[in-house]
Structure formats: structure tokens, C-alpha cells
Amino acid sequence: MSQDQKHQVLKRKLGPEDLRRFETPAIERESHGQTSAKSSVPDSLSTVAVDFAGVTKSYGNKIVVDELSFSVASGECFGLLGPNGAGKSTIARMLLGMTCPDAGTITVLGVPVPARARLARRGIGVVPQFDNLDQEFTVRENLLVFGRYFGMSTRQSEAVIPSLLEFARLERKADARVSELSGGMKRCLTMARALINDPQLIVMDEPTTGLDPHARHLIWERLRALLARGKTIILTTHFMEEAERLCDRLCVLEKGRNIAEGGPQALIDEHIGCQVMEIYGGDPHELLSLVKPHSQRIEVSGETLYCYAPDPDQVRTQLQGRAGLRLLLRPANLEDVFLRLTGREMEE
Amino acid sequence: MIEGFAAALPANAWNWVAVWRRNYLAWKKVALVSLLGNLADPMIYLFGLGTGLGIMVGRVDGASYIAFLAAGMVAVSAMTASTLETLYAAFARMHSQRTWEAMLYTHVTLGDIVLGELAWAATKAFMAGTAITIVTATLGYAAWPSVLYALPIIALTGCVFASLAMIVTALSPSYDYFVFYQTLVLTPMLFLSGAVFPLDQLPGAFQQIARCMPLSHAIDLIRPVMLDRPISGIALHVGVLALYALLPFFLSMALLRRRLMR
Secondary structure: OOHHHHHHHHHHHHHHHHHHHHHOOHHHHHOOOOOOOOOOOOOOOOOEEEEEEEEEEEEOOEEEEEEEEEEEEOOOEEEEEOOOOOOHHHHHHHHOOOOOOOEEEEEEOOEEEOOOHHHHHOOEEEEOOOOOOOOOOEHHHHHHHHHHHOOOOHHHHHHHHHHHHHHHOOHHHOOOEHHHOOHHHHHHHHHHHHOOOOOOEEEEEOOOOOOOHHHHHHHHHHHHHHHHOOOEEEEEEOOHHHHHHHOOEEEEEEOOEEEEEEOHHHHHHHHOOOOEEEEEOOOHHHHHHHHHHHOOEEEEEOOEEEEEOOOHHHHHHHHOOOOOOEEEEEOOOHHHHHHHHHOOOOOO | OHHHHHHHOOOOOOOHHHHHHHHHHHHHOOHHHHHHHHHHHHHHHHHHHHHHHHHHHOEEOOEEHHHHHHHHHHHHHHHHHHHHHHHHHHHHHHOOOOHHHHHOOOOOOHHHHHHHHHHHHHHHHHHHHHHHHHHHHHOOOOOOOHHHHHHHHHHHHHHHHHHHHHHHHHHOOOHHHHHHHHHHHHHHHHHHOOOOOOHHHOOHHHHHHHHHOHHHHHHHHHHHHHHOOOOOOHHHHHHHHHHHHHHHHHHHHHHHHHHHOO
């Protein structure tokens, strides 16, 4: 599915009301007398939102980001996918100018970073991995205080807060303290907070880590709403499913290196290209020799055998009559791609 | 390196106000408790030592001991209030609560954050010092209206000790290290700065050390105005205090940049 098609589908899912809400960015509606955060970022209409070229970063002898290059187009959701320690958070920090690369160049919204990071940050919203809301403040106060860091007056912030609360589905919790909110609500508030400066680019560092499934689906839905609004999103995650669902394109990271890049389905087709049969309940090494002739490729991970078979029926036939085996035939996914590329499981 | 440091400096003359206002809003929610907490300690010292020791000591430098001690306690309360704010509360905002990290996503620079934190700590020092000044003046232990000149000096003293404590905050891996600064630096300073007894009681070498201590310069300014006496060497005292406020500010900025933006 092309990016445009995908957006069309999203728009249908969202319905006209959702879209109308996002047609006019909140800050632009209300920012009389204030330098609009959007207009002051040069090249705001540039089609490339973020560009990393040959970026390297090491701490001591440890290379965290290694000759990394990638480009993110305006309006797309770009994923940085990799296990913990793959350099995802360091990349996010470099993008914000919070740490300097040892080599390479970074351009964000047409502005060189870290040299002019403060200017770039005008157009960026950040949803961090770790909750850093002000716990003792109410929901409304959190937004108000954060607006001040962008030079917004109380009046300007108060003008956009209702639409942000609506976005976060926290209208009824406006005067509740953050410490009273659930994990999902807190993450929604963090997303709303990231939108106070009406950013073009939103950086989300592991946005659903530690959330329950309900909250995770809510965050995904809100994230799609942002894409429908034309925002560019950079999403770091180690959840394959999340990346597959949300990202238009992604790059798979291993030890700070970009080992594959492309659309989720394109990557799956390119690296796997067939269905996967999971076989468990027996000795995987014994089964390996049985099914090998009928498989394009086989991986053993723990007690499970992953069999990449162009013709799964043949595999099934081979295993017929063996007691206690469980077979699961499913379409290939990004996790398979990752296993294929790195040859091991993700480190959770 | 230098470029990076320049980028971390305060972005402009007013950005820090947003940081100050955040802390003010948080403080407002617990204002009464916080004020009482800041007042209790120096008040107990003032009346405990002042009346207890005062009976034995009699008059010091021509004033009652409690009036002599009052100036010392005003300066010490400013020192303690801004130190504790910068050590514990600012450290929490930097380290465990990650408040600074959230601020760094915005227009605010590291320099703005540090400046806002210092200004806030100085504000708390000003409130604590002023409260004690009012109490002592009301009880007749300080001269009115010259005592009003003490107020800007209290604020400056707050800046100095916030700035110094920011270095400790920047270097400490955890809260546990703060006690070393308190017991090895601040407590000796309390006794070497003329807060509880006149400096000329000390051996010559200690008097030399005392002249380098910021607290003694603060007391040398606060005591005469509280007792309505002429002050000597105003420029020197203010100059030393200004240096003690400025140099640690830049040093702590450099240290914090190394710590947070590596």
C-alpha cells in the first residue's frame, strides 16, 4: 500500500469530525501577536524533514551510532527499530541537539543540528521514553508551564489547551493531578504536551513501552490522528508489531548501524517473501532435519522452529503423525525480518 | 567544544523566568509548610543561642548578643535555604524527576535552566532571610529602617550559595554526597564567618581564611545595617559576593553540560 493510500484509509477510519478538529493547527488559530512556532522554522515546506548523513557517536570505546544515514520525508511516520542498546535513544537525543555527533551531519527541518538546535526545536515535539511530567501539577498546569518554555503567554497557552485536552481525551481530567492519572492517560498528556508548540515533527521514543494493551491501542490511534493531520513522526520502538502497524518506512538498527531500510511490507517481501510456519512442542533440532528439504530457510529460537516454507503443506505432510507438535502458519512479519538480518532474537 | 558551551548558555535575558515560574507554581502549593520549615531552624538557633548564651556572653561589639547573632542568622538562613533548594530540590528535578530533560526539548537552554534554578533558590533565600529580619526587627533586635538595606544583600547571598551548591549538584552521582558539602564546607564556614562569634576572637590564620569565605562578606554587610552602624568596604564585599555568584555559575554550567549533554 502506498503512503497516500494508507493515509486515505486512515482518514476513512478517523471520520470527518476527527479530521475537522485537526484541519487548523491550534496555535495558528490563536497566535495573534506571537511569532508562530511554525513560520519561524526555515524551509518548513521542505520535503525532507530529517536527514542524517554518516553520523557517528561513541562513548569511550563503545560505538553507539555507526556511520548512520537516513532521511525522513515530511508527513511520513519513520521508525527506528532495534533492540535496547541499538542506539535509538542516542539518535533521538542527537536529533534534538541534546548531544553532539562525533562525525557526520544532521539536518532537521532545514536547520543544521546541533549548531542551530534551538531553532529546530521550535518545530519539534517530543514524547520521551520516560515520563517527565510534573507530578505535583494538574493536567492543565502541565500544559501551561510547558507552553511557557516556548515563550507562550498564559493567554496563548490557555487558548490552545482545550484542543490539546480534547486530543488527549482528558477534558474531564483537566484539573486532576498527574499523579492521579493512569499510565495511558499520562502518555496521552505527554503527547498533548508535545503538541503545544504546534510542531511539524514529533519524536516519539518508545511511546508504548510499559503500557497495557488498552492504552497501547489508544496511543496508536492518537498517533494515526497526528499523521492524518500531516505531522511527521519519528518513532523509536523495539515492538515489531508497533513498527509494522504505524510506520510508512523504517530502518532496522543493530549496534548503531542501519542494516535495512524500507516500508514494512517491502522489507518483509524482500527478506522473507513467504509464509512462516512456527513449530513447537518437540525437539527443534530433531525436527530441523525433517523439514529442512522443504524450507527456504529455518531458524531455531528457544524451543520454536521457524520454518520459512514456500509450500507449507509439504512441511505439514512431513510432520504428520508426530504427537504433541503444534503448528502455526502465519504471514511473515517484521520480527522474522529482524531475525533474518541479525540471526538472533531481540533483546527485550 | 567552545561552540557547544556557547549554545548551552542562557538564550536571552528572560528565558529563565519560565523555569523560575515553574518552581514558584510548585512552591505555591506547599508555601506555608515550606516557609515554616525554612524559618524554624534559624529561629531556634537565634533564640536558643541568643538567650541562652547571651546570659553568659553579655554584650558583643557593643550590642546585645542576640542582636549580634541575629545578623549572622539572617545570612545563615539565606545560605541554608538556597543551598538546600539547589542541592536536593534542583537535583531531583535534574535527576529523578527529569524535569530538566523536558525543558531541554523546548526553547529553553541548559543555561536558562541553571539561571532559573539559581534565581528560584535565591528567591527562597530571600523569603527566609526577610522573614527572620522582620521577626528580629519587630522584637527590637534590629534597627529600623536601616535594616531594609539588608534585603538586597540577602538576595545576593542567596545567589552566591545557590551558585556554589549548583557545582555540587552537577558533580554528585546521588543525594548521599550532599552531606559532605554540608558538613565539610558549610558548617565550618558557619563558625569561620563571624555568624555566631566575632572574627577577631580567632587566631590570625583563621581570620585570613575567613576573609575568603563568602558568608563572612555577607555578614559584614548585613550586621552593620541591622545594627545601624557605618559599613566599611562595601564595594569589596559586594564585589567578592558577585564573583562567588558568577564564577560558580559558569563552572556549574560547564559541568552540567558535560553531565547532561554528553
